Amino acid sequence: MAFEYLFDAILTVSQPLNIMILFLSTAAGLLMGMLPGLSATMAIALLTGLTYNFPTQSALISLLGVYVGAISGGCQSAILLNIPGTPASAATALDGFPMARRGEGGLAIFLATTSSFLGTFLSVIFVLTLTPVLTQFALKFASWEFFLLSIFGIMICGSITARGNALKGWISGILGLMVAQIGMDIVDTFPRYSYGNVNLMSSIQLIPVMIGLFGFPEIVKSFVKKEENRTVGLTRFEPKKGFRLIGKNIVAIIRSAAIGVGVGIIPGVGEDTGGWLSYWASKQNSKDKESFGKGNPLGIISAESGNNSCIGGAIIPVLSLAVPGSAPAAVLLAAFLMHGYRPGPLLMTESPSFVYNVCIYLAFASFAMWAIALLISHGTVRLLALKKKILMPIIYTLCVIGAYLIHYNMFDVKVMFVFGMVGILITKLDIPAAPFLLGVILGPMADSNLRRGLRLSNGSMLPMLQRPICIFFLLVILFMIFQQTGLIDLIKRKGKKDGDK
Amino acid sequence: MKKILTLCLAMLVLGSFCFATAEAEEYPSKNINLTVPYGAGGTTDLTARSITNTMGKELGVTINVVNTPGAGGSAGTLNVLNSPVDGYTMLANGMLCISTMPVNGFTDKTYKDWDVWIATYAPNVVVVPKDSPFNTIKDLINAIRKNPGQITAGTAGIGSGGHFGAEVIKAVAGADYKHITYAGGGPAFTATLAGEVQFCPQLLAEYKDAIISGDVKALCTLSTEDIELAPGVVVPSILNSYPEAAPLLPMGEVTAILIPKGLEEEKLQKLDKAFEVATKDPAFIEFCDQKSFTVMPMGREESQKFLDDFASRACYILWDAGAAKVDPAQFGITRR
Numbered sequence: 001m002a003f004e005y006l007f008d009a010i011l012t013v014s015q016p017l018n019i020m021i022l023f024l025s026t027a028a029g030l031l032m033g034m035l036p037g038l039s040a041t042m043a044i045a046l047l048t049g050l051t052y053n054f055p056t057q058s059a060l061i062s063l064l065g066v067y068v069g070a071i072s073g074g075c076q077s078a079i080l081l082n083i084p085g086t087p088a089s090a091a092t093a094l095d096g097f098p099m100a101r102r103g104e105g106g107l108a109i110f111l112a113t114t115s116s117f118l119g120t121f122l123s124v125i126f127v128l129t130l131t132p133v134l135t136q137f138a139l140k141f142a143s144w145e146f147f148l149l150s151i152f153g154i155m156i157c158g159s160i161t162a163r164g165n166a167l168k169g170w171i172s173g174i175l176g177l178m179v180a181q182i183g184m185d186i187v188d189t190f191p192r193y194s195y196g197n198v199n200l201m202s203s204i205q206l207i208p209v210m211i212g213l214f215g216f217p218e219i220v221k222s223f224v225k226k227e228e229n230r231t232v233g234l235t236r237f238e239p240k241k242g243f244r245l246i247g248k249n250i251v252a253i254i255r256s257a258a259i260g261v262g263v264g265i266i267p268g269v270g271e272d273t274g275g276w277l278s279y280w281a282s283k284q285n286s287k288d289k290e291s292f293g294k295g296n297p298l299g300i301i302s303a304e305s306g307n308n309s310c311i312g313g314a315i316i317p318v319l320s321l322a323v324p325g326s327a328p329a330a331v332l333l334a335a336f337l338m339h340g341y342r343p344g345p346l347l348m349t350e351s352p353s354f355v356y357n358v359c360i361y362l363a364f365a366s367f368a369m370w371a372i373a374l375l376i377s378h379g380t381v382r383l384l385a386l387k388k389k390i391l392m393p394i395i396y397t398l399c400v401i402g403a404y405l406i407h408y409n410m411f412d413v414k415v416m417f418v419f420g421m422v423g424i425l426i427t428k429l430d431i432p433a434a435p436f437l438l439g440v441i442l443g444p445m446a447d448s449n450l451r452r453g454l455r456l457s458n459g460s461m462l463p464m465l466q467r468p469i470c471i472f473f474l475l476v477i478l479f480m481i482f483q484q485t486g487l488i489d490l491i492k493r494k495g496k497k498d499g500d501k
Numbered sequence: 502m503k504k505i506l507t508l509c510l511a512m513l514v515l516g517s518f519c520f521a522t523a524e525a526e527e528y529p530s531k532n533i534n535l536t537v538p539y540g541a542g543g544t545t546d547l548t549a550r551s552i553t554n555t556m557g558k559e560l561g562v563t564i565n566v567v568n569t570p571g572a573g574g575s576a577g578t579l580n581v582l583n584s585p586v587d588g589y590t591m592l593a594n595g596m597l598c599i600s601t602m603p604v605n606g607f608t609d610k611t612y613k614d615w616d617v618w619i620a621t622y623a624p625n626v627v628v629v630p631k632d633s634p635f636n637t638i639k640d641l642i643n644a645i646r647k648n649p650g651q652i653t654a655g656t657a658g659i660g661s662g663g664h665f666g667a668e669v670i671k672a673v674a675g676a677d678y679k680h681i682t683y684a685g686g687g688p689a690f691t692a693t694l695a696g697e698v699q700f701c702p703q704l705l706a707e708y709k710d711a712i713i714s715g716d717v718k719a720l721c722t723l724s725t726e727d728i729e730l731a732p733g734v735v736v737p738s739i740l741n742s743y744p745e746a747a748p749l750l751p752m753g754e755v756t757a758i759l760i761p762k763g764l765e766e767e768k769l770q771k772l773d774k775a776f777e778v779a780t781k782d783p784a785f786i787e788f789c790d791q792k793s794f795t796v797m798p799m800g801r802e803e804s805q806k807f808l809d810d811f812a813s814r815a816c817y818i819l820w821d822a823g824a825a826k827v828d829p830a831q832f833g834i835t836r837r
Contacts, residue, residue, distance in 0.1 A: 049566065052554055139695040184576075186684050189605075189659040198583075202569065202576030267691055268684070321694065322710065323687050330540060330687075337547055342791065345714035407569045408534060409580065444684075452681060456653060456697065 005353040009360035012057050022361075025062035026368040029069020030376060034077050034085045036211045036395075037402015040070035040271065040328040048335040056339045061361050063335050067328055068365040071271055071311060072116040072373060075304055076380050079108045081395065083215045087206055088271035088307040090437055091279040093214065094160060095292065095299030102295055105381050110242040111297050112304045113373040115253055118246070119305030120366035122257035123264070123312025127319070128359050134313075135320040138265045143453035144464050148473035149266070150446035153273055155477055156280045157435030158484040160293065166484040169435045172426065176439020177446075179204055186448040187455075199411040206272070208403040208412045209440050212419030215399045217427040222388035245297050252282050256302040257309040264313020270326020271310040272441050278306025312362065319343050319355055528588055528768045532563045535591045535758070538577025538598070540570045540685065544706050544792075548621055548756045549593035551788045555779035556758075560771065564591075574598040575607045582610060586763040588772070596755040600812030601660050601819055604834075606826040611834065612812050615759045616769060617804040618776045621794040624724035624753035625666035626705040626736055628717040630696045638721040638742050641700060642674045649676035655689040655698030658682045659824060662754040663689060666702030668818045669723055669749045673739070693717060704754055705736075706792040712736070723752035730793065749818070755797070755811065757804065773800060813837045 012018060025047065032038040032046075047066050051059035074089030079096030092112055099108040126134065141149075157173030158166035182193045183203025194200040246253070256278035263274040282302035283292045292299050314325030315332070322344035324330035336343050341354055348355070383391060403416040423433055457463045464470045482488045535553050537546045546568060553564040569577035574594060581592040596612070596619070603611050627638065635641045645652045654670075656663030659682065671678055681698050683689040686707045693701040693708075694716060701708075705722065712719045713731045721739040722728050725747075728736045739746050758776065760769075779785060780798035789796045799807055816829035817836055829835075 045566075045568070049550075049563075139691070142692065142695055142697040186658065187682050189682075198576050198579040267688060321691065323691050327540075334547060334550070338550060338788075340791075342710055344710040345716050346710045408567055409569070448684065452683075455679070455681060 002356065005356035006360060008353065009357045012357070013061060013361055013364050018058055018061050021058050021062050022065050022364060022368050023372065025065035026069040026365055027372050027376070029066035030073035030369065030373055031069075032066070033070035033073020033089075034380070035402060036077060036083050036085055036215055036399050037207055037405060038070075039086045039207060040067060040088065041331055042405065043067075043070040044328050044331040044335065048331060048338065051335075052338065056341075057357065059335070059339055060357060061365075063332060064358065064361045065365040065368060067311060067332060068120055068308070068362065068369050069372075070328070071308055072113065072120075072304070072369050075112040075116065075300075076109055076373070076377060079112060079300070080105055080380060080383055082218050083395065083399075084210060086271075087210050087437065087441065088275055088310075089304070090210065090214070090272075090434060091160075091275035091303035091307070092300055094279070094303070094434060095294070095296050098293070098295030099297065099300070104295070106377070107238050107242055108297070108300055109377045109381065110239060110374065111245060112300050113370055113377070114242060114246055115256075115301040115305040116308040116373070117366050117370040118253050119257050119260060119308030120311055120369070121363060122254065122305075123261050123309035124359050124363045124366070125312075126257075126261045126309075127312045127316055127355070127362075131316050131320055131355070134261070134265050134316050137262075138267060138317050138321070138323075138325070140469060141266050142467075143449045143456060144467060145469045145473070146266075146268075147446055147449040147453055148464070148470050148477065149269065150442040150449065152473050152477055152480075153276065153438060153442045154446065155480040155484070156276055157438055159280060159283065159480070160276070160432065160434050160438075168431045172431045172433065173435035173439040175422075175426075176436040176441075177443040178439075179209065179436075180440050180443020181447070186444065187451045199409070203444075204415055204440070205406055205412055206437075206440055207406050208416035209419045210437055211399045211403055212416040212421075213423040213426075213433040213436055215395065215416075215423075216420030217423045217433070219392045219396050219399075220424055221427075222392045246301065249298055249301050252285070252298055252302050253305045255281060255285075256306040260306040260309030261313035261316075263306075264310035264325045264329075265316050267317055267323050267325055268445065270314050270329065271307045272326075274310035274313075275303040275307035276438060279303045308366075315358065315362070319347060319358065321345070528771065529560050529562045531589065532565055533557070533560070533589050533591060535564050535566050535593055536577045536581050537566055537568050537593050538570065538574040538580075540568055544623060544686070544704060544754065545574075545593055545595055545756055547788075547792070548794070549758070551785050552620055552758065552776075552779045553593075555782040555785060556772075556775040559775040559778045566593075575602055575605070578602065579608060581759075582608065582614075582761055586761050588760065588764050588768045590760075592759045593756065594759060595662065596757060596808060596811055597662055597665060597815055598660065599757075599759065600808060600815045601825070603832045604816045604819060604825040604827050604829050605660060609832070610761075611832050612808045613805070614762050616762055616764065616801050617757050617759050617808065618772070618801065619755055619757040619797060619799040619804045619807060620776075620780060621756045621789055622751070622753055622797045623662075623704045623706050623756070623792070623794045624722050624728065624751060625662060625669070625702050626708075626712070626722045626728075627666065627670065627700055627702045627720045627739075628693060628708060628712065629700045629720060630693055631716055631718055632696070633699065633718060635700070635720065636718065638737075638739055641720055642670070642743070645670070645674040645678055646676050650679055652678050652700070653681050653698040654678045655681050655683055655692045655701045656703060657686045657689050658684075660819070661686070661703075663701065663703040664824075665752055665815060665818055666723055668822050669739075669746065669752050670700075670702060671822070672749060672818075673743050673746050706794060709793050723750055725750050728793065749814065752814075755807075756794075769801070776800075810837055 032043040043066050074085030075092045077085040078089045078093035082097040084090040096108045158169040259278045260274040314329035317323045317325045318333045324333045403412045557564040584590040654667045686703045719736045722736045819825040
């Protein structure tokens with residue numbers, strides 16, 4: 001039965017019209033992902049309106065194509081300009097931009113695109129084979145687990161600083177957490193730091209913060225520092241070297257994909273976080289931790305396969321519970337409903353072919369993405385050869401438009417400008433911007449879940465120690481604290497000395 | 502530093518040029534923006550998208566749905582209130598949010614300050630996890646009476662449809678529940694599936710399929726009549742067990758399209774007509790049927806009459822629960 005459905009789906013997607021739709025929408029997704037401010041969520045929402053009157057299967061193909069494209073597209077601007085196109089690819093910039101500056105931009109994009117492709121493809125296999133098991137896993141996550149997961153994410157702040165200065169990472173992360181406090185809180189609907197301003201009440205949006213923090217310093221830098229203005233030479237793609245690197249790091253890719261799927265499944269945590277966690281996991285397992293943040297190809301590979309595999313992960317609870325695993329998946333769910341499908345517990349009895357259709361379309365979309373992204377990147381790497389003084393004003397205009405388009409609200413443009421100033425300031429102080437963003441992403445989750453958990457347990461912290469997933473997270477968090485404060489190094493050194501004696 | 506500042510200023514000025522827009526004459530001569538003050542994929546969002554698709558066709562323009570979640574729906578609503586009333590900025594919202602915004606202290610504008618077109622009604626249904634010891638609404642109410650303030654209810658937050666449902670249960674039981682709030686109906690439902698909360702009084706549409714498949718047990722609906730979801734799957738009305746709940750019913754979310762008062766009558770009539778056609782569109786009716794919404798189209802006058810009653814009930818449930826900041830009487834909303 002299953003093979004019949006798969007075969008039907010392949011036949012549907014290979015109709016000439018559908019192939020065309022697939023390529024067009026994937027390309028559109030890639031472009032939107034590249035432009036700062038136009039996120040995957042927005043790309044799917046836009047397309048949902050446009051495809052309302054399409055034949056159902058074609059509409060599904062285009063929606064999934066745009067999803068895969070948008071999540072993957074962000075890496076190109078992250079690598080070439082150090083301005084992530086979407087929050088999902090912020091982790092890619094850490095190593096991608098240094099690589100591009102070394103003159104390996106082409107290789108970096110090749111690696112990012114290929115691992116995006118592999119990430120998506122692997123996650124499709126997860127959807128096809130493990131949906132029932134993984135749905136149960138998603139339901140294991142309650143308030144305490146969410147709280148500890150977000151604390152774990154926030155702890156990463158200390159280890160994503162280029163020069164290994166954990167303190168500066170924490171400063172930045174805590175600043176981000178403070179920004180996340182602004183607005184109506186989720187638990188008691190109490191307005192915090194809003195001063196009666198409605199825009200502040202609806203909290204600070206992530207995307208203007210991201211554009212400001214990452215975009216502005218780059219724009220300003222290109223006009224100020226004379227010595228930085230030399231253009232980097234055009235870069236070759238070196239697909240041979242790329243494939244060799246991918247092959248060498250296949251374990252890291254599978255690990256990142258598994259992490260990404262896991263993060264994707266958990267409702268409310270998605271692509272924005274997935275890249276960071278898989279990046280951290282790869283850094284932990286690497287013998288050469290120092291080279292991360294300075295242009296280590298493994299950093300790009302794990303971040304991109306991690307965020308793309310969230311796609312499959314986020315779709316799993318959509319299909320099995322009608323609960324979206326991430327923000328773009330929420331819009332996708334709406335689009336499914338609009339086209340007459342009812343994802344959820346009845347899906348397998350009502351329209352059993354649907355799951356297979358989605359999987360095949362996703363797999364084809366990932367192929368299309370890979371082909372188009374590599375094609376486009378031949379043009380985009382030339383951006384590096386452009387004079388920064390010509391390129392950056394264009395980027396700036398795109399930033400403003402991107403921030404405005406989120407909610408069609410000038411307030412977001414102002415927010416972007418304010419955080420642009422913050423970004424310039426913290427860059428001057430050599431404080432990394434990435435932890436700031438992570439703080440803004442995870443702050444509301446940590447805050448509301450801790451308070452919800454405490455309310456459920458009548459103020460007792462004990463449940464944290466009684467749940468297996470919680471204990472796992474607690475151990476990891478403890479390990480990270482010791483590692484980042486240098487205690488582990490201290491113990492190791494002492495052990496060595498004792499051994500020498 | 503001076504250089505940087507000048508540069509930044511220049512960039513800001515340049516950026517602001519992108520937003521110069523020209524005024525149009527015939528209505529509607531350009532695309533209309535419809536604000537949904539919640540995330541995409543929710544009940545309000547789906548209803549709005551379904552209805553505006555046909556409305557836009559009827560008006561000959563596209564109605565863009567803009568999702569501006571935040572502050573429990575108040576942020577987007579206030580944004581619309583503060584925009585120029587030119588007929589190009591509309592709102593889709595639940596009437597619970599609109600009618601309780603003044604008593605929650607967000608604005609002094611009440612439902613009377615809007616032109617309202619009511620489209621659908623969606624009842625509350627009380628569900629419990631499938632392994633819950635509660636099998637009927639009587640079990641639940643008795644448990645709440647025995648352990649006041651201890652039985653947990655998961656809802657989408659203060660002032661959400663679920664909160665009102667829970668308040669009705671509280672009024673019937675005469676004892677309090679423990680309110681656990683989530684970031685939306687989806688997370689509240691997931692928490693019920695996982696067994697983190699003991700009951701969930703959100704809207705039927707959010708978990709209809711899970712009731713049919715048996716993943717959660719439905720104890721009762723806060724509609725006045727029993728609801729048949731599928732052959733053999735009937736959700737009984739709370740009135741079957743507790744007839745004294747009648748004055749609080751029907752409870753549920755009523756979704757409408759709104760525009761702040763002040764638009765010319767001529768333009769309003771165009772919208773009247775488009776709305777009427779849209780609510781008769783077979784695609785819309787099928788959509789409502791699938792989600793178990795009752796199509797309940799009301800024109801502007803009829804909607805106001807409906808809201809006189811509805812807003813009074815909603816505001817006083819909040820006020821009596823101690824959750825409202827301002828006395829509804831201050832806005833001329835009287836107890837009915």
